[in-house]
Amino acid sequence: MDDLTAARATMGFSLGFHIIFAVIGMTMPFLMSAAHYLHLKRGDAVYLELTRMWMKGVAIFFAVGAVSGTVLSFELGLLWPGFMEHAGPIIGMPFSWEGTAFFVEAVAIGLFLYGWKRMKPWVHWVTGLMVGVSGFASGIFVVAANSWMNAPQGFEWADGVARNIDPVAAMFNRAWPHQAIHMQLAALQAVGFAVAGVHAFLYLRGRAPELNLKALRIAMVFGASAAILQPVSGHFAGERIAELQPAKLAAIEGHFETRTHAPLTLGGIPDVETRSTKWGLELPGALSLLAHRDPAAEVIGLDRFPREDWPPVLIVHLAFQLMVALGVWMAVLGGFFFWYRRKANFPRRFLWALVFATPLGMIAVEAGWIVTELGRQPWIIYDVMRTADAVTPVPGMVYHFVLFLALYLGLAAVTAWLFVRQVRITQRKFEGL
Amino acid sequence: MIDILIFFIGASLLLYILLGGSDFGAGIVELLPARGLRRARKEVINRAMGPVWEANHIWLILIVVILFVGFPRIFATLMISLHVPFLALLVGIVIRGTVFTFRHYDAVQEPVSQKVYTWLFGLSSLWSALWLGIIVASLTRGTIDPKATDVWRAYFAPWWGVYPLAVGIFVACIFAFLASVFLVGETEDETLKRRFRRDAAVFNVLLIATGGLVFAASLGERPGLLRLFIAHPVAIAAVVSATLLFVALWRFVSRRQVMLTRAVAAGQVVLILGGWWVLYAPNVVLTVDGPLGFYDQAAPEPALRQLVIALLVGSAFIFPSLAFLLCVFKLGAREEQ
Numbered sequence: 001m002d003d004l005t006a007a008r009a010t011m012g013f014s015l016g017f018h019i020i021f022a023v024i025g026m027t028m029p030f031l032m033s034a035a036h037y038l039h040l041k042r043g044d045a046v047y048l049e050l051t052r053m054w055m056k057g058v059a060i061f062f063a064v065g066a067v068s069g070t071v072l073s074f075e076l077g078l079l080w081p082g083f084m085e086h087a088g089p090i091i092g093m094p095f096s097w098e099g100t101a102f103f104v105e106a107v108a109i110g111l112f113l114y115g116w117k118r119m120k121p122w123v124h125w126v127t128g129l130m131v132g133v134s135g136f137a138s139g140i141f142v143v144a145a146n147s148w149m150n151a152p153q154g155f156e157w158a159d160g161v162a163r164n165i166d167p168v169a170a171m172f173n174r175a176w177p178h179q180a181i182h183m184q185l186a187a188l189q190a191v192g193f194a195v196a197g198v199h200a201f202l203y204l205r206g207r208a209p210e211l212n213l214k215a216l217r218i219a220m221v222f223g224a225s226a227a228i229l230q231p232v233s234g235h236f237a238g239e240r241i242a243e244l245q246p247a248k249l250a251a252i253e254g255h256f257e258t259r260t261h262a263p264l265t266l267g268g269i270p271d272v273e274t275r276s277t278k279w280g281l282e283l284p285g286a287l288s289l290l291a292h293r294d295p296a297a298e299v300i301g302l303d304r305f306p307r308e309d310w311p312p313v314l315i316v317h318l319a320f321q322l323m324v325a326l327g328v329w330m331a332v333l334g335g336f337f338f339w340y341r342r343k344a345n346f347p348r349r350f351l352w353a354l355v356f357a358t359p360l361g362m363i364a365v366e367a368g369w370i371v372t373e374l375g376r377q378p379w380i381i382y383d384v385m386r387t388a389d390a391v392t393p394v395p396g397m398v399y400h401f402v403l404f405l406a407l408y409l410g411l412a413a414v415t416a417w418l419f420v421r422q423v424r425i426t427q428r429k430f431e432g433l
Numbered sequence: 434m435i436d437i438l439i440f441f442i443g444a445s446l447l448l449y450i451l452l453g454g455s456d457f458g459a460g461i462v463e464l465l466p467a468r469g470l471r472r473a474r475k476e477v478i479n480r481a482m483g484p485v486w487e488a489n490h491i492w493l494i495l496i497v498v499i500l501f502v503g504f505p506r507i508f509a510t511l512m513i514s515l516h517v518p519f520l521a522l523l524v525g526i527v528i529r530g531t532v533f534t535f536r537h538y539d540a541v542q543e544p545v546s547q548k549v550y551t552w553l554f555g556l557s558s559l560w561s562a563l564w565l566g567i568i569v570a571s572l573t574r575g576t577i578d579p580k581a582t583d584v585w586r587a588y589f590a591p592w593w594g595v596y597p598l599a600v601g602i603f604v605a606c607i608f609a610f611l612a613s614v615f616l617v618g619e620t621e622d623e624t625l626k627r628r629f630r631r632d633a634a635v636f637n638v639l640l641i642a643t644g645g646l647v648f649a650a651s652l653g654e655r656p657g658l659l660r661l662f663i664a665h666p667v668a669i670a671a672v673v674s675a676t677l678l679f680v681a682l683w684r685f686v687s688r689r690q691v692m693l694t695r696a697v698a699a700g701q702v703v704l705i706l707g708g709w710w711v712l713y714a715p716n717v718v719l720t721v722d723g724p725l726g727f728y729d730q731a732a733p734e735p736a737l738r739q740l741v742i743a744l745l746v747g748s749a750f751i752f753p754s755l756a757f758l759l760c761v762f763k764l765g766a767r768e769e770q
Binding site for chain 1: 526528530531735
């Protein structure tokens, strides 16, 4: 593995790891606060148990998210000093705001976790909600930094130096709205489905039926709403990408040839050698329609870009197909949820479908980030700086990669083990509820 | 503008050493034998550190953000030349941060896993403190060589040596000392109080010894801390008064004045850090080609302005919420949930 590959693998792995915990850390508090609210409002003890149960989950996942986030803030420099040296001042603004939001979150989580008997109940509830609000805000801010890499603005680039820096323009870049909306919905969706799936499983196994059903309902209200809204935000994102990063869109769709009436290819395997996508289902004119709201519009293909500026087409295309397929399936499940919720009765078959949907949201989040990040390659700042020019000169990056791979895999294993222990114990304790 | 940023870097560094440092120190203290008090000591540390745990460590992130936004060249240079120690520090931070939470929130509190958590927490705390000291020492050695092409000169020589190690040990002692002084006031249990007081005494002696070690080790360095130090009356005054304050500290300890004891210990750290700061600031990073100063390495004006705004507005959120946190936990009644 050469140094650049190792650095990219380290970054990809660190981000892929952190994102799961970040997503849980910023949306799980909302679920927890909802349960807490219902307890305070109705005085129902089951909701109190649920709040405490979810709180412990939040504590564990938050800790892992916080340290892996700390690692990332260093890794930006450890792996990509060339990038940070130029980009740091330009996109520092969202990072500073993210830091502030995260600070508030860390304070709020301390207050909520340890403050049960030290504050008035509603003040305590607000601290729990603040964990979610500030976590959510920090997610929105940090996405601004990433979206700037996709749609860089707020500076002039000449002779390898950035001039006339305008951090405000950089922060409010044109990719921010669609990326932030898509990401935050994805977070709610992934966590909603993951939590609902676990509780559906426990319910089906006959464990603490009332508790698990109540948990499932709360989680799915978040998950299902987000899942139903997500295709709309995805479409919005697609339109913006068509405009901002046509090469990424072309890779996503396996679209090699610039043409009008461009078809949308469902599935299929893009072949870079023959410049064609095989075995896909083609919907005539659909890509033109989706990207430019006109079935006759011209959609730029990869042929407009020099070969060395192509993203890895195969992976980007497949990751995108996976994300969309999972998203559609979760939206369907979300629709059914609201349907059955009105009838106040969930068929077992639906609950089993939720069980199998437990990891789908998280997988979709990972797939989506693969699309965003690999779809931007070979650029680290789109059309400005290449990833290869930003990498650290430090040799032996493969050791760095192996070290963090081992560390994070170990951490993931311990977290999973703790999670299972937690679920077992709490479920046994509340069997009667 | 730059002055405000320097102030925030200095303040964050100080708060990180004081608050984060006592977290690290708590881990180091837990490595000491305790003869039957282990469990009680663990409980005290959980209760004392738990609520402030996450907040204490954000000062480090704040420093990183200020550096890469406001002083990107300094940040990039450090991340390249000190890649190895930063990596080592991160591994320690990851392990101790997670293990501390796991220990508290593990649903099954059984002796074996608890023991593993505690040992990991202690060792990784010591490890991180050592590397933090090594990094701080390496900043001002003048050994950072951005143009070096051979691996040793570029990535190992900047931090390799007796002097950085001595500073690492010194920092670990400061942290452990801070933690034991802090923990004395966190328990009502007399035997445990005595235990923490004894720990504080041990680290007090070690601090003076390793402080001497730092000066001795610096004789092997070319700009050399000691030589700079002797020529600088303010720094001398700071270190001498920090040392003399031990007398006041132990008087307050014996009178059981918790807040005053803590204030004195914090004051000592302020003096030590202040002494270091006046020796080097604003050139706290020295390379073979000369210093990378805050004033000549600052980012363009618009970036600095936005950073300062963010920091000031952020402080308006952060300090009240921190104050609220401290009010709720440190001034409230000491009953357990």
